[in-house]
Amino acid sequence: MSQPAVKETTLKGIGASPGICIGKAYLVDKEGVDVIKKYYLKGENIQREINRFNNAVKKAKDEIHTIIENSPEELQQAHILETHLALLNDKMLYGKTIEIIKKEGVNAEWALKKVVSYLNSIFQNMIDSYLKERALDVVQVSDSIMRNLVGVESENIAAIDKRVILVSDDLSPADTSRINLARIMGFITNRGGKTSHTGIVAQALEIPAVVGLAHATTAIKNDELIIVDGSTGIVIVNPSEKSLVEYEERKIQYEDYKVGITRESHLKAETTDGVQLEVMANIELPEEVFAVKDYGGDGVGLYRTEFQYMNRAEFPSEEELFDKYRNVVEIMAPKPVTIRTLDINGDKAIANHTRYDEINPALGLRAIRYCLKKPDVFRTQLRAILRAAAFGQVRILFPMISAYFEICKAKKLLDQAADSLEKDGLPYNREIDIGIMIEVPSAVIVAEFLAEKVDFFSIGTNDLIQYTLAIDRGNRNVADLYQPLDPAIIRMIKQVADVSKDKGIGIFMCGEMAATPHHIPLLLGMDLDELSMNPQSIPQIKRVIRSLDLSDARSFVREALKKKTARGVFELSKDAFGDTLAEVTFS
Numbered sequence: 001m002s003q004p005a006v007k008e009t010t011l012k013g014i015g016a017s018p019g020i021c022i023g024k025a026y027l028v029d030k031e032g033v034d035v036i037k038k039y040y041l042k043g044e045n046i047q048r049e050i051n052r053f054n055n056a057v058k059k060a061k062d063e064i065h066t067i068i069e070n071s072p073e074e075l076q077q078a079h080i081l082e083t084h085l086a087l088l089n090d091k092m093l094y095g096k097t098i099e100i101i102k103k104e105g106v107n108a109e110w111a112l113k114k115v116v117s118y119l120n121s122i123f124q125n126m127i128d129s130y131l132k133e134r135a136l137d138v139v140q141v142s143d144s145i146m147r148n149l150v151g152v153e154s155e156n157i158a159a160i161d162k163r164v165i166l167v168s169d170d171l172s173p174a175d176t177s178r179i180n181l182a183r184i185m186g187f188i189t190n191r192g193g194k195t196s197h198t199g200i201v202a203q204a205l206e207i208p209a210v211v212g213l214a215h216a217t218t219a220i221k222n223d224e225l226i227i228v229d230g231s232t233g234i235v236i237v238n239p240s241e242k243s244l245v246e247y248e249e250r251k252i253q254y255e256d257y258k259v260g261i262t263r264e265s266h267l268k269a270e271t272t273d274g275v276q277l278e279v280m281a282n283i284e285l286p287e288e289v290f291a292v293k294d295y296g297g298d299g300v301g302l303y304r305t306e307f308q309y310m311n312r313a314e315f316p317s318e319e320e321l322f323d324k325y326r327n328v329v330e331i332m333a334p335k336p337v338t339i340r341t342l343d344i345n346g347d348k349a350i351a352n353h354t355r356y357d358e359i360n361p362a363l364g365l366r367a368i369r370y371c372l373k374k375p376d377v378f379r380t381q382l383r384a385i386l387r388a389a390a391f392g393q394v395r396i397l398f399p400m401i402s403a404y405f406e407i408c409k410a411k412k413l414l415d416q417a418a419d420s421l422e423k424d425g426l427p428y429n430r431e432i433d434i435g436i437m438i439e440v441p442s443a444v445i446v447a448e449f450l451a452e453k454v455d456f457f458s459i460g461t462n463d464l465i466q467y468t469l470a471i472d473r474g475n476r477n478v479a480d481l482y483q484p485l486d487p488a489i490i491r492m493i494k495q496v497a498d499v500s501k502d503k504g505i506g507i508f509m510c511g512e513m514a515a516t517p518h519h520i521p522l523l524l525g526m527d528l529d530e531l532s533m534n535p536q537s538i539p540q541i542k543r544v545i546r547s548l549d550l551s552d553a554r555s556f557v558r559e560a561l562k563k564k565t566a567r568g569v570f571e572l573s574k575d576a577f578g579d580t581l582a583e584v585t586f587s
């Protein structure tokens with residue numbers, strides 16, 4: 001009797017690392033440590049328990065060190081596993097667990113579980129996806145300590161000796177880095193999001209990955225044939241002959257495309273009529289500068305500095321900040337590094353004692369508002385930035401300026417910070433460009449006044465869209481209304497660009513809008529000087545710019561401004577540039 005034909009099924013997740021692979025599924029059975037028992041300890045048993053916890057942490061650290069030593073060069077440069085090592089030393093995770101063992105007299109497993117669920121609730125409440133996904137790092141790190149405490153071995157991914165695609169509930173960056181590139185073609189996981197470190201490792205290894213597939217481990221069986229498209233987040237289980245042919249072809253196209261953009265990534269982003277734009281990178285961790293260089297970035301257009309303030313109870317010291325900034329600045333020199341001052345609260349909470357009980361934090365004591373109310377915290381950062389400026393090309397960027405007096409106050413504090421460095425006899429540089437984020441509608445309206453006080457504007461569309469269209473940037477229910485091409489948004493960008501040209505200051509964009517190929521004709525036609533984005537998007541955007549003509553883009557802007565809907569602008573753009581963009585991008 002012939003077997004009934006198995007039906008093809010398509011699953012949709014989040015594309016975490018581009019590329020296509022076709023192969024057999026290998027389900028990684030990650031034996032978790034699900035049931036944690038609580039028990040009490042007394043007297044010297046408490047110290048013994050602390051020693052047992054310390055041993056488990058040490059083993060987890062040794063494991064990570066071994067993985068780092070044995071991983072490929074590009075992965076070592078990405079320094080992702082260092083984040084996990086740092087978490088193993090972190091006061092909030094490591095210190096707090098020991099504190100609970102001592103104070104409550106409970107076993108290490110129970111104390112660790114309590115700390116992890118507390119940290120998880122903090123991270124999960126954050127709207128910013130990058131920070132939210134740091135919760136995953138906490139879970140992965142604590143899992144490895146837990147395994148060592150309980151004595152459960154994790155499956156040795158390095159020992160897999162077939163050419164397969166891994167399917168797992170979750171893979172930690174440590175798991176991912178153990179991947180044998182000669183064997184593992186790609187992977188899919190139930191958990192994770194676009195900015196999870198697991199995805200970042202997959203990108204560094206350049207293997208396709210789809211994450212956040214929810215039920216991948218139940219929908220896919222061992223040895224089933226699957227197609228993984230890491231660019232679109234599509235996974236096809238038991239593909240038909242037709243899908244196989246289609247994806248084999250797509251795979252070849254992707255590989256050609258990749259070779260092409262990588263070869264060109266260090267070329268200038270110059271239009272066909274000879275106008276050059278700078279394509280810069282947005283970074284959050286100092287270690288990301290290596291990726292900026294690899295992807296051909298013309299500098300750092302936005303260094304988000306919140307990360308150094310997270311995962312800890314105290315604010316970082318001036319020395320600590322200076323060290324990090326100096327590192328980034330020296331590595332990027334002579335290219336510029338735009339350091340944005342602390343943009344906390346709103347969607348990015350830091351050390352828990354600074355959290356305010358605000359009903360609407362996005363409209364609360366956020367970013368520059370917070371810094372102006374906390375001059376000591378602000379001064380520490382300003383001094384660190386001015387000191388780092390002595391080692392390369394630094395620009396300073398103030399976030400969320402919504403009124404003229406704020407930039408005046410911020411500049412005054414910057415002057416005072418410089419004077420204090422002068423008094424202390426420390427090397428610094430006060431001749432740096434000063435800019436503000438344009439991300440609040442009021443700043444667009446008074447741009448003419450603000451321009452008198454600064455050297456550049458950097459448009460932050462992530463927030464400008466949120467505040468202009470009254471759409472919470474992290475709210476899934478209104479995500480479809482979050483449209484960068486909304487006529488209100490493109491008119492605002494045009495208005496700010498015109499003011500900056502008129503006043504002779506720089507006009508940049510560092511919001512996500514700049515990382516999308518079909519937005520580029522519009523931004524080019526509005527005469528923006530610099531676009532800043534996640535490092536991985538740089539080669540593609542540079543190539544898009546090289547395919548366009550400034551005068552065409554300018555005429556397109558004139559027509560686009562007449563459109564009444566985002567769809568109208570999009571359709572117009574598709575008609576005018578659809579063919580060109582299809583030729584130079586991969587989608």
Ligand code: PEP
Nearest residue numbers: 439460461462463510511
């Ligand atoms: C923005 O708002 O566009 C921006 C770049 O800043 P962030 O995403 O950090 O708020």
Ligand code: MG
Nearest residue numbers: 439460462463
């Ligand atoms: Mg912003």
